[in-house]
Amino acid sequence: MSAFPLPPGSVIGILGGGQLGRMLAQAAARLGFDVAVLEREHDAPAGRVAAHAIEGAYDDPAALKSLADVSDVVTFEFENVPAASVAKLAELGAQVAPGPRALAVAQDRFEEKTFLNANGAPTVAFAPADSPEAAVEAVARIGAPALMKTRREGYDGKGQRWVEHASDAARAFAELGGRPVIVEAPAEFVRELSVIAARGRDGATAVYPLAENHHEHGILRRSLAPAHASPALTEQAERIARRILQGLDYVGVIGIELFELKDGRLLVNEIAPRVHNTGHWTQDGCEVDQFEQHIRAVAGWPLGPTAATARVEMLNLLGDEVDGWKRFAAEPETRIHLYGKRDAKPGRKMGHVNKVKPL
Amino acid sequence: MSAFPLPPGSVIGILGGGQLGRMLAQAAARLGFDVAVLEREHDAPAGRVAAHAIEGAYDDPAALKSLADVSDVVTFEFENVPAASVAKLAELGAQVAPGPRALAVAQDRFEEKTFLNANGAPTVAFAPADSPEAAVEAVARIGAPALMKTRREGYDGKGQRWVEHASDAARAFAELGGRPVIVEAPAEFVRELSVIAARGRDGATAVYPLAENHHEHGILRRSLAPAHASPALTEQAERIARRILQGLDYVGVIGIELFELKDGRLLVNEIAPRVHNTGHWTQDGCEVDQFEQHIRAVAGWPLGPTAATARVEMLNLLGDEVDGWKRFAAEPETRIHLYGKRDAKPGRKMGHVNKVKPL
Numbered sequence: 001m002s003a004f005p006l007p008p009g010s011v012i013g014i015l016g017g018g019q020l021g022r023m024l025a026q027a028a029a030r031l032g033f034d035v036a037v038l039e040r041e042h043d044a045p046a047g048r049v050a051a052h053a054i055e056g057a058y059d060d061p062a063a064l065k066s067l068a069d070v071s072d073v074v075t076f077e078f079e080n081v082p083a084a085s086v087a088k089l090a091e092l093g094a095q096v097a098p099g100p101r102a103l104a105v106a107q108d109r110f111e112e113k114t115f116l117n118a119n120g121a122p123t124v125a126f127a128p129a130d131s132p133e134a135a136v137e138a139v140a141r142i143g144a145p146a147l148m149k150t151r152r153e154g155y156d157g158k159g160q161r162w163v164e165h166a167s168d169a170a171r172a173f174a175e176l177g178g179r180p181v182i183v184e185a186p187a188e189f190v191r192e193l194s195v196i197a198a199r200g201r202d203g204a205t206a207v208y209p210l211a212e213n214h215h216e217h218g219i220l221r222r223s224l225a226p227a228h229a230s231p232a233l234t235e236q237a238e239r240i241a242r243r244i245l246q247g248l249d250y251v252g253v254i255g256i257e258l259f260e261l262k263d264g265r266l267l268v269n270e271i272a273p274r275v276h277n278t279g280h281w282t283q284d285g286c287e288v289d290q291f292e293q294h295i296r297a298v299a300g301w302p303l304g305p306t307a308a309t310a311r312v313e314m315l316n317l318l319g320d321e322v323d324g325w326k327r328f329a330a331e332p333e334t335r336i337h338l339y340g341k342r343d344a345k346p347g348r349k350m351g352h353v354n355k356v357k358p359l
Numbered sequence: 360m361s362a363f364p365l366p367p368g369s370v371i372g373i374l375g376g377g378q379l380g381r382m383l384a385q386a387a388a389r390l391g392f393d394v395a396v397l398e399r400e401h402d403a404p405a406g407r408v409a410a411h412a413i414e415g416a417y418d419d420p421a422a423l424k425s426l427a428d429v430s431d432v433v434t435f436e437f438e439n440v441p442a443a444s445v446a447k448l449a450e451l452g453a454q455v456a457p458g459p460r461a462l463a464v465a466q467d468r469f470e471e472k473t474f475l476n477a478n479g480a481p482t483v484a485f486a487p488a489d490s491p492e493a494a495v496e497a498v499a500r501i502g503a504p505a506l507m508k509t510r511r512e513g514y515d516g517k518g519q520r521w522v523e524h525a526s527d528a529a530r531a532f533a534e535l536g537g538r539p540v541i542v543e544a545p546a547e548f549v550r551e552l553s554v555i556a557a558r559g560r561d562g563a564t565a566v567y568p569l570a571e572n573h574h575e576h577g578i579l580r581r582s583l584a585p586a587h588a589s590p591a592l593t594e595q596a597e598r599i600a601r602r603i604l605q606g607l608d609y610v611g612v613i614g615i616e617l618f619e620l621k622d623g624r625l626l627v628n629e630i631a632p633r634v635h636n637t638g639h640w641t642q643d644g645c646e647v648d649q650f651e652q653h654i655r656a657v658a659g660w661p662l663g664p665t666a667a668t669a670r671v672e673m674l675n676l677l678g679d680e681v682d683g684w685k686r687f688a689a690e691p692e693t694r695i696h697l698y699g700k701r702d703a704k705p706g707r708k709m710g711h712v713n714k715v716k717p718l
Contacts, residue, residue, distance in 0.1 A: 008684055008697045008710075026385055029408045032684070032697025032710060049388045051407040284646070287694065287715060296688070305691040310668075325367055325391070329655070332664040335646065338367045338391025351367075351391060356646060 002072040002095050004201050004300025008032030011051070012295060013071025013094070015058060015085070017044025019339035019349060020077035020275050023283075025050045027291035033299070038067045045340045046077070059085050068092035075252060075298045079106040079273050080153060097201075097251040097298040102273040105248060108151050109182045112271060119247035121240045121268045124259075125185040132170035138183040139169040148172045151180045158218070187267055189259035193227055196279035197241035198293045198303055199250045206293065206303040207238045208286065211278045211314075213257075219347060223314040225281040236266050244271060253294035255279060277316065277349075284335045284354040285312035313355040322350035333357065361431040361454050363560050363659025367391030370410070371654060372430025372453070374417060374444070376403030378698035378708060379436035379634050382642075384409045386650035392658070397426045404699045405436075418444050427451035434611060434657045438465045438632050439512060456560075456610040456657040461632040464607060468510050468541045471630060478606035480599045480627045483618075484544040491529035497542040498528040507531045510539045517577070546626055548618035552586055555638035556600035557652045557662055558609045565652065565662040566597045567645065570637045570673075572616075578706060582673040584640040595625050603630060612653035614638060636675070636708075643694045643713040644671035672714040681709035692716065 002010070012028045014021045017039025025035040025046050036052035037044070047053030052070055056063025059082045067074060073095045086100050105115045110128040117123060127138035128151065139146050144166050150159040161172040163183070173181060192215065196208040209226035210233070229237075241256055248254075255276025257269040279290035288296070288304025296303055317324070322344055328334045338351035361369070371387045373380045376398025384394040384405050395411035396403070406412030411429055415422025418441045426433060432454045445459050464474045469487045476482060486497035487510065498505050507528070508519040520531040522542070532540060551574065555567040568585030569592070588596075600615055607613075614635025616628040638649035647655070647663025655662055676683070681703055687693045697710035 005685065005688075008681065009699065009701070022388075026388065026408070029381075029385065029699065030697070031695055032681075032699050034407060034699065048393060048410040049385070049408050287643070287691075302689045322367065322391075326364065329364075329660045332646075336390055338389070340368065340388065340391050340393065342368065 006033070006072050006299040006301075009034070010072040010299070011036055011070050012299065013038070013067045013074035014046060014050075014077060015067070015074065015081055016077035017041065017046040017053075018077055019045055019341075019351075021046030022049055022339060023291045023337070024075070024077060024275065024294060027289070028295045031292065031295060031299075031301075033295065036067055036070045038063055043342070048340060058082060059088075061088060064088050065092055068094035073097060073298050075294070077274055079103060083107075098254075098273045099249070099251065102248045102250055102254075106271055106273045109149055109270070110151050110180075113182070115247065116244070116268050116271070120243045122265070123268050124187050127183050128180065129173065129183060130180040132173050135169040135173040135181060135183065136166055139163050139166040142183050142185050144168075145186060147184045147186060148176060148181050149184065150176050151182050187259040187269070188261065189267075190262055191227075191260040192269070193229075193237070193258040193260050193266070194223075194276065194278040195237045195241050195256045195258065196253060196276055196282065196290050197245055197256065198253045198290075198297050198306075199245040200297050200303045201251055201300040202302075204303055205242050205245050206306045207241045208279065208282055208290070208306045209308050210234060210237055210258075211281060213278050217347075219318065220277050220316055222316070223278045223281050223312075225285060225312050225314070226308045230264075233260070233264065233266070240266060240268060244268075248273075252297045253279070253290050277352075278314075280337070280352050281312035281314040281354055282306075283337065284356050285310045308359060311357045311359055315353050315355070316349055317351040317353065319346040319348055319350065320344050325351075328353050331355070365392070365431050365658040365660075368393070369431040369658070370395055370429050371658065372397070372426045372433035373405060373409070373436060374426070374433065374440055375436035376400065376405040376412075377436055378404055378700075378710075380405030381408055381698060382650045382696070383434070383436060383634065383653060386648070387654045390651065390654060390658075390660075392654065395426055395429045397422055402701070407699060417441060420447060423447050424451055427453035432456060432657050434653065436633055438462060442466075457613075457632045458608070458610065461607045461609055461613075465630055465632045466511055468508055468629070469539075472541070474606065475603070475627050475630070479602045481624070482627050483546050486542050487539065488532065488542060489539040491532050494528040494532035494540060494542065495525055498522050498525040501542050501544050503527075504545060506543045506545060507535060507540050508543065509535050510541050546618040546628070547620065548626075549621055550586075550619040551628070552588075552596070552617040552619050552625070553582075553635065553637040554596045554600050554615045554617065555612060555635055555641065555649050556604055556615065557612045557649075557656050557665075558604040559656050559662045560610055560659040561661075563662055564601050564604050565665045566600045567638065567641055567649070567665045568667050569593060569596055569617075570640060572637050576706075578677065579636050579675055581675070582637045582640050582671075584644060584671050584673070585667045589623075592619070592623065592625070599625060599627060603627075607632075611656045612638070612649050636711075637673075639696070639711050640671035640673040640713055641665075642696065643715050644669045667718060670716045670718055674712050674714070675708055676710040676712065678705040678707055678709065679703050684710075687712050690714070
């Protein structure tokens with residue numbers, strides 16, 4: 001068993017070889033750690049900046065053993081880590097952070113909203129359904145129009161359907177594959193916000209300023225941070241974040257997506273038990289960014305400061321938008337973060353830029 | 360031949376696997392480049408954060424060929440790259456930046472000072488000597504006490520002797536190995552300063568604010584930046600930097616060590632054709648740090664902004680001072696940069712911290 005805080009020279013294991021793993025790996029190296037990445041594909045973005053790249057499926061026992069053997073702590077870049085893999089890592093003696101409870105909650109939209117409401121983090125009204133009949137009943141109870149989502153998986157707007165009338169509920173249920181779903185009341189929000197927060201092994205918490213987020217076709221396009229927000233709104237977001245962190249006995253960085261309602265209340269849309277796209281602004285707008293913060297937390301180090309040092313507009317570069325690198329490179333206010341992905345498929349997150357202004 | 364600017368996905372080759380190579384590799388990856396490192400030792404700091412680690416001597420033809428084959432441009436982290444290696448790389452079709460002229464000038468203290476004076480960058484008085492008799496004569500000409508240094512190699516105060524009287528010159532010459540030397544008049548400086556500057560492939564130049572440096576036993580302990588400096592002093596430093604960059608037809612980042620005299624004049628102590636320890640403050644005090652700036656320059660990208668965004672005290676962590684990581688991690692104003700070196704030998708540069716304050 002590793003003793004925390006982990007000294008420099010220890011190995012941080014990361015499940016997942018994408019851009020979040022890559023930026024975590026870079027932050028870890030800056031603090032003097034070595035990094036081991038378990039990635040499904042050869043030549044993935046994270047493995048190319050890590051001391052150890054292990055190739056294998058996320059539920060491959062041999063790959064998990066290689067990762068556990070070399071790592072002093074194991075973390076992940078995505079929330080859909082199979083529960084069995086986490087159990088396997090624990091069985092192999094690996095310290096995994098965040099823990100299985102955070103994953104279980106974040107992997108199931110019904111569990112998630114149930115947890116949130118039980119911990120003083122309000123959400124829209126919701127009801128689960130696991131049959132066409134139950135789906136009809138759930139929509140009738142929540143009221144149409146309603147949003148039907150698969151309980152598990154689904155991201156960037158995938159795995160969900162609008163149901164305009166209760167009579168459409170059975171068809172929507174079938175279209176979503178006949179899998180267990182959750183029916184949600186629509187949120188009549190005025191803005192989408194998010195808050196990135198962290199909790200250390202000592203139970204200390206740290207919350208970054210709010211970001212205002214704009215999506216297109218379910219994919220994040222841009223974040224503005226710190227978002228214009230009243231002290232009351234900020235205080236509300238911080239309170240929600242701390243309740244969630246404590247309720248999950250969390251270790252690491254968490255991303256919390258919020259809806260701001262007309263009356264100033266915040267509802268939690270969803271939580272992601274990992275570093276988050278809406279927190280990329282912290283790389284150029286805070287002294288300690290979300291990636292270093294996550295590494296500090298899982299390594300048992302004290303959390304770093306979260307105050308903004310600049311105002312940032314973060315733009316995701318999707319697909320061939322990355323070809324704009326030449327223009328971005330010529331803009332003095334623009335900081336460039338590219339992920340080294342080989343193939344600029346449409347809609348694929350290839351990089352992001354942070355446009356920085358003084359506070 | 361590579362076409363500049365190099366697009367993301369190109370490979371930056373780096374000769375040298377130490378901390379400067381490591382931080383260059385990290386900056387390159389952030390811009391979407393892959394990195395290949397040629398390092399003499401297995402498991403060196405830079406190779407552990409690079410896509411390709413090639414092991415071999417810096418003059419090993421096979422290793423140089425591996426590096427040239429994979430790289431779109433080759434740069435280096437230290438100035439004592441054998442001239443024959445650079446010639447070999449060029450013969451293999453590799454683009455090397457900075458070029459051989461900068462290396463030739465920086466590798467020989469006599470060539471260096473001759474170049475500087477010829478390009479309007481003043482230095483102390485100096486004279487070369489390649490025999491005991493010539494050494495005596497040189498000290499007589501410059502006046503004792505004088506500093507005798509080997510023309511080639513020597514760093515961090517190694518390879519030099521104070522000569523108190525002309526009659527001691529022959530002994531000092533022998534103690535320095537009987538190799539060609541340069542005899543320098545002492546600089547009666549009030550401060551040691553340095554300036555980090557860059558020149559792009561398009562000839563554009565960019566100069567960072569001055570840093571004030573404090574050495575102990577010939578090794579840099581701390582830098583304060585931006586140094587308190589009058590506009591006239593800043594203007595003088597910038598003029599010197601631009602003359603050197605243009606005189607060398609330079610591409611990349613250069614470190615220029617300066618003496619500030621009582622009368623406000625600046626003399627150049629030495630130049631390093633690479634990123635420089637006294638520029639580490641830019642990582643947390645500027646939007647584009649010296650490492651990204653160097654990658655931008657050698658890749659043919661436009662240079663980034665160099666204005667300071669914070670006031671920084673940079674402290675080198677030598678030997679077991681790196682064991683203070685726990686204390687540094689708990690200081691909100693302290694940004695930590697550790698190099699992943701396995702063995703904390705006395706005096707070895709293991710990392711640095713930047714203590715950051717608002718401007």
